[in-house]
Amino acid sequence: MPDGTLLDLEENVTFLVDGFLYRSKHPTCSHFFLSHFHSDHTQGLNNKTFLQDEFGSNKIFCSKLTGDLICQLLYINSELVYGLEYGEEAEILCSEAVGRKICLLEANHCPGAAIGFVWTYKRDSDSDRKIGVKPILNQIFLHCGDFRADVEVLKACQKFLREKILREYDLSPKLQEQMR
Numbered sequence: 001m002p003d004g005t006l007l008d009l010e011e012n013v014t015f016l017v018d019g020f021l022y023r024s025k026h027p028t029c030s031h032f033f034l035s036h037f038h039s040d041h042t043q044g045l046n047n048k049t050f051l052q053d054e055f056g057s058n059k060i061f062c063s064k065l066t067g068d069l070i071c072q073l074l075y076i077n078s079e080l081v082y083g084l085e086y087g088e089e090a091e092i093l094c095s096e097a098v099g100r101k102i103c104l105l106e107a108n109h110c111p112g113a114a115i116g117f118v119w120t121y122k123r124d125s126d127s128d129r130k131i132g133v134k135p136i137l138n139q140i141f142l143h144c145g146d147f148r149a150d151v152e153v154l155k156a157c158q159k160f161l162r163e164k165i166l167r168e169y170d171l172s173p174k175l176q177e178q179m180r
């Protein structure tokens with residue numbers, strides 16, 4: 001049974017993973033990630049308290065297929081769903097100073113299942129962009145959920161970190177320290 005992992009994405013923005021049942025414990029959380037369409041992960045999703053919440057947008061990030069399944073079989077309003085293709089990126093409630101993004105990769109578990117990278121970075125100013133300064137990566141999380149590790153999954157994660165994250169961002173001193 002997933003316990004509803006809460007990711008703390010700086011500036012008091014939190015992001016709840018597979019935790020619809022625990023929604024009331026995190027009243028200010030407005031963004032969610034559903035890793036896949038197995039009932040132990042979707043529990044609480046169609047509770048009235050979740051769907052009629054007065055806080056934020058209640059956007060649910062998931063794979064496109066999982067999004068279609070929850071709309072068609074659990075009757076979730078499609079306006080709440082942000083379905084992503086594997087490898088596609090989406091922004092999560094960015095501020096002027098901090099950017100937050102999510103990208104999903106194939107989890108090799110069931111159709112539509114995803115593992116998710118979620119990261120925060122310092123948003124670059126116009127002048128930074130003009131002189132080619134990379135944004136600074138502050139945090140990066142990998143939520144695996146249920147996944148079956150095999151060479152292809154591990155290669156996709158490595159490729160994402162090498163060709164996306166390390167190419168586009170500089171690491172904050174704290175992240176550099178953690179990687180030693």
Ligand SMILES: [Zn+2]
Nearest residue numbers: 036038109146
């Ligand atoms: Zn599962």
